[in-house]
Amino acid sequence: MTTPQQAGFAMPAEWHPHTRCWMAWPCRTGLWGDKLEGARAAYADVARAVAEFEPVTMVCRHDEVVDASLLLGKGVDVLAHDIDDSWMRDTGPSFLIDGQGGLGAVHWRFNGYGGKYPDHANDAEIGRIVAERARAQVFTSDLVLEGGAVHVDGEGTALVVETAVLNANRNPGLTRADVDRRLFDLLGVERVIWLPEGHEDDETDGHVDVVACFARPGVVIALASHHETDPMAPVLRRNIEILKSAEDARGRRLEVVTVPAPARRRGPDGRRLVLSYINFYLANGAVILPTFRAPEDHRAVRVLHEVFEGRQIVQIDAADIVLGGGVIHCITQQQPAA
Amino acid sequence: MTTPQQAGFAMPAEWHPHTRCWMAWPCRTGLWGDKLEGARAAYADVARAVAEFEPVTMVCRHDEVVDASLLLGKGVDVLAHDIDDSWMRDTGPSFLIDGQGGLGAVHWRFNGYGGKYPDHANDAEIGRIVAERARAQVFTSDLVLEGGAVHVDGEGTALVVETAVLNANRNPGLTRADVDRRLFDLLGVERVIWLPEGHEDDETDGHVDVVACFARPGVVIALASHHETDPMAPVLRRNIEILKSAEDARGRRLEVVTVPAPARRRGPDGRRLVLSYINFYLANGAVILPTFRAPEDHRAVRVLHEVFEGRQIVQIDAADIVLGGGVIHCITQQQPAA
Numbered sequence: 001m002t003t004p005q006q007a008g009f010a011m012p013a014e015w016h017p018h019t020r021c022w023m024a025w026p027c028r029t030g031l032w033g034d035k036l037e038g039a040r041a042a043y044a045d046v047a048r049a050v051a052e053f054e055p056v057t058m059v060c061r062h063d064e065v066v067d068a069s070l071l072l073g074k075g076v077d078v079l080a081h082d083i084d085d086s087w088m089r090d091t092g093p094s095f096l097i098d099g100q101g102g103l104g105a106v107h108w109r110f111n112g113y114g115g116k117y118p119d120h121a122n123d124a125e126i127g128r129i130v131a132e133r134a135r136a137q138v139f140t141s142d143l144v145l146e147g148g149a150v151h152v153d154g155e156g157t158a159l160v161v162e163t164a165v166l167n168a169n170r171n172p173g174l175t176r177a178d179v180d181r182r183l184f185d186l187l188g189v190e191r192v193i194w195l196p197e198g199h200e201d202d203e204t205d206g207h208v209d210v211v212a213c214f215a216r217p218g219v220v221i222a223l224a225s226h227h228e229t230d231p232m233a234p235v236l237r238r239n240i241e242i243l244k245s246a247e248d249a250r251g252r253r254l255e256v257v258t259v260p261a262p263a264r265r266r267g268p269d270g271r272r273l274v275l276s277y278i279n280f281y282l283a284n285g286a287v288i289l290p291t292f293r294a295p296e297d298h299r300a301v302r303v304l305h306e307v308f309e310g311r312q313i314v315q316i317d318a319a320d321i322v323l324g325g326g327v328i329h330c331i332t333q334q335q336p337a338a
Numbered sequence: 339m340t341t342p343q344q345a346g347f348a349m350p351a352e353w354h355p356h357t358r359c360w361m362a363w364p365c366r367t368g369l370w371g372d373k374l375e376g377a378r379a380a381y382a383d384v385a386r387a388v389a390e391f392e393p394v395t396m397v398c399r400h401d402e403v404v405d406a407s408l409l410l411g412k413g414v415d416v417l418a419h420d421i422d423d424s425w426m427r428d429t430g431p432s433f434l435i436d437g438q439g440g441l442g443a444v445h446w447r448f449n450g451y452g453g454k455y456p457d458h459a460n461d462a463e464i465g466r467i468v469a470e471r472a473r474a475q476v477f478t479s480d481l482v483l484e485g486g487a488v489h490v491d492g493e494g495t496a497l498v499v500e501t502a503v504l505n506a507n508r509n510p511g512l513t514r515a516d517v518d519r520r521l522f523d524l525l526g527v528e529r530v531i532w533l534p535e536g537h538e539d540d541e542t543d544g545h546v547d548v549v550a551c552f553a554r555p556g557v558v559i560a561l562a563s564h565h566e567t568d569p570m571a572p573v574l575r576r577n578i579e580i581l582k583s584a585e586d587a588r589g590r591r592l593e594v595v596t597v598p599a600p601a602r603r604r605g606p607d608g609r610r611l612v613l614s615y616i617n618f619y620l621a622n623g624a625v626i627l628p629t630f631r632a633p634e635d636h637r638a639v640r641v642l643h644e645v646f647e648g649r650q651i652v653q654i655d656a657a658d659i660v661l662g663g664g665v666i667h668c669i670t671q672q673q674p675a676a
Contacts, residue, residue, distance in 0.1 A: 048633060049636045052636050052637070293655075295411065298652060301650070301652055302390055302650065305650040312639070312640065312643040314636060314639055314653075315629075315639075315652075317631075317655060
C-alpha cells in the first residue's frame with residue numbers, strides 16, 4: 001500500500017495557513033460531571049475566538065445541535081455526528097498536504113488513550129469522518145496514536161514524548177526506530193526528537209503538546225517551572241536541555257524559548273491540572289492562548305507576543321476546560337490550505 | 339497666579355511614554371461588600387500586567403500594606419497613605435509636561451463625585467500627594483472634576499461629556515465656554531468636543547472614559563451597541579455622529595472606530611454595570627484591556643489589535659472590578675516621561 005510519504009504528502013506546520021478549524025462539543029458526562037455547562041461555555045468561547053480568523057466547524061451529537069448552536073452563535077458551523085468525547089486534536093485527523101493542491105489526512109488508530117475509556121467506538125471513527133468531510137485522501141495509520149502526541153515543524157522534524165508514544169498500552173513492543181520509520185511514512189518526518197517525559201498526571205501518558213511545540217523552523221517553545229518545589233521542574237529542565245542540544249532535520253541547532261508554568265494546582269479528583277501555555281491554537285494571524293487566572297498569565301502573553309511577532313494574541317480563560325484534562329490545542333484541529 | 343498653560347505645560351496623550359503607573363488599593367468596604375477580596379485580586383492582576391511594561395506604585399492604607407504586597411508580588415511598589423476609595427484616574431493628578439523636561443500636575447478639586455460619598459477627605463488630597471511624590475509642579479484646579487472626565491489627544495483637543503462636567507453637583511452655573519476656558523488654562527486644550535451623554539447608570543454622571551477615547555491624533559475609539567433593545571444604543575449612536583462630524587484643534591475631521599458593548603447586565607444593586615472596552619490602560623508598548631466574559635470580548639480584542647498596531651494587547655478579566663463601578667482606565671493613572 002502506498003504510504004502518504006510515497007504519495008508526496010507531508011504534515012505542514014501549524015502556522016501554515018488554514019482553511020478551517022475542527023472542534024467537538026463536550027458531551028462525556030462521566031468526565032465533566034456538573035462542570036459540563038461550564039465546559040460548553042468555554043468551548044464556545046474558543047470556537048468564537050477562532051472564528052474571528054478562520055471558519056470553524058463544531059462536531060456535536062445530534063441531540064445537542066440546538067443547544068450548541070445557541071451558544072456558538074451564527075459564526076460557527078455545526079456538524080451533527082456521534083462522538084464519545086471532545087478532544088479533536090487527538091481523535092481528529094492529522095492533515096497533510098502535497099504542495100500541489102492535494103489534501104491528505106492520517107487517520108490514527110484510537111484506543112481511548114491506552115484503554116482508559118472503553119467506550120470510544122465513535123471517537124475511533126470521527127477522524128475518518130472529518131477527513132472525508134474535508135475531502136482529504138485518507139490514510140489509515142497502523143500506529144495507535146493521537147494528534148496531540150506529535151508536533152512537526154513542516155520541514156522534516158517532529159517532537160514526541162516517549163511515555164506516550166512508546167507506551168505498552170498503545171504500541172507494545174515498538175522501538176524508537178520503529179516509530180521514527182512510521183512517522184516518516186505517515187507524516188514525511190525525517191528526524192524525530194524524543195523527549196523522555198511529559199506533564200505530571202497527564203492522562204494521555206505525556207502528550208508533547210503540553211510541554212513543547214515549534215514556533216517556527218528552528219525555534220521551539222518549551223514549558224518551564226520556576227517553582228523550585230514543583231516535582232515537574234527537573235522533568236521540564238531535562239526536556240529543555242535535550243531540546244537545546246538537538247539538531248533538526250535541516251541540521252539546525254534549536255533555539256528554545258521557555259514559558260513558566262503556573263504553580264501545581266489539583267483538580268477535584270486530586271490529580272494535577274494540566275495548566276500549560278504551550279497548549280495554544282495557532283489560527284490564521286492569531287494565537288488563541290489559554291490563561292489560568294495565574295500570576296504567570298501575563299508573562300506567558302508577553303513571551304508569546306514576542307515569539308509570534310505580528311500575530312494577535314487572544315487570551316481565553318481556560319479554567320473550565322482544564323477540568324476535562326486538556327487545554328486549547330487539545331480541543332482544536334486545523335485543516336491546512338492545500 | 340500663573341496657569342499651567344502660561345507656565346508652558348500641557349497634558350500629553352496617554353500614548354506618550356510613561357515613567358510610572360499609579361494605582362490605589364481597594365479599601366472602601368461599603369462599596370465592595372463581600373466582593374472586596376475579588377476586587378483586590380483583580381486590581382493586583384492589573385498591577386502585575388502593567389508592571390510587565392512600566393513601574394507601578396500602588397497606594398494603599400497603612401494597615402493593608404502587608405496583604406497588598408503579598409498579592410502584588412515584588413514587581414509592584416507599595417506606598418502607604420490614607421485613602422477613601424480606589425479610583426486613581428479620578429482622584430489622582432492629571433500630569434502635564436512642558437516639552438523641556440518639566441513635569442507638572444493638575445490637582446483636581448474632588449467632591450466625592452458630586453457629593454455621593456461624604457467621606458472623601460483623604461481622596462481629595464491624594465492627587466496632590468501623588469503629584470508631589472512624582473516631583474511634579476502642582477497646580478490646584480478651581481474646577482471640580484475627576485481625571486476620567488477628560489480625554490486629550492496631546493495636540494490641543496479634549497473630549498468631555500456634558501452630564502458629568504456641567505453637572506450642578508460639581509460646577510453649578512458653569513457654561514461650556516467657562517469649561518473650555520479652564521481646560522485651556524489647566525491642560526493647554528484649544529478645542530473641546532462635547533458629547534451630550536455617557537454610559538447608562540454611570541455613577542460618575544457620565545465620564546467620557548467609558549464611551550470614547552483617542553487612539554492617536556485624529557482617531558477616536560467609541561463605544562457602540564449592536565443590541566437594538568439596549569436603551570443606550572441611541573445615546574451611543576448620537577455620540578458617534580457628533581464625533582464623526584467634529585473637527586479637532588488641528589482642523590482634522592475625526593476618524594471614528596467603534597467597539598461593540600456587551601449586552602446590558604445589572605450588578606447586585608440593580609444598576610447597570612459599566613462594561614466598556616474603551617476603559618483600557620495604555621502602558622508602554624501595551625494595551626491593558628478589560629474583558630467581561632461576553633461574546634463581544636473577541637471582537638474588542640481584534641479591534642484594539644488593529645487600531646494599536648504593534649502594541650501587545652493584554653486581556654484582563656474585569657468582572658470583579660466593574661462591581662465597584664469602574665474598569666481599568668478608572669483604576670490607573672499614568673505619569674508621563676517629562
